[in-house]
Amino acid sequence: MARPELTLSLQFADPSHRDQLPRHKVARWIRAALERPAEISVRIVGAEEGRALNRDYRGRDYATNVLTFDYSREPVVHADLILCAPVVAQEARKARLDLQAHYAHLLVHGALHAQGYDHEANDDAEVMEARESEIVTSLGFADPYS
Secondary structure: OOOOOOEEEEOOHHHHHHHHHHHHHHHHHHHHHOOOEEEEEEEEHHHHHHHHHHHHHHOOOOOOOOEEEEEEEEOOEEEEEEEEHHHHHHHHHOOOOOHHHHHHHHHHHHHHHOOOOOOOOOHHHHEEEEEEHHHHHHHHOOOOOO
């Protein structure tokens, strides 16, 4: 089955994980989550930028693992995915996860948010987590929710 077209911009404000995030893998992980064509920018940031974005746009004064800024969903998904390298690394270490596997999961998670999936309500969370598990395991990684 052909995956939807993806135009990807990959940016490294924090280059500490550049070797873990080759463009072809990032594109593969995001494409696996797409249900329609997309133009997505992925920006890997440090703690300061991650904290500022989370504070300024979500009102939460701490750096978080992934932020999704979705601008349109139809007919093409337009979104920015911001991943905070120090937070991702800390979570992976704490949970004893492979760093690439954790990035893959967070990119899938962000791409699903960009398409309208959400996890605020329990029913929505069950749907989104099931979809994430399906996608991440299809990519050869362990189920992030098991």
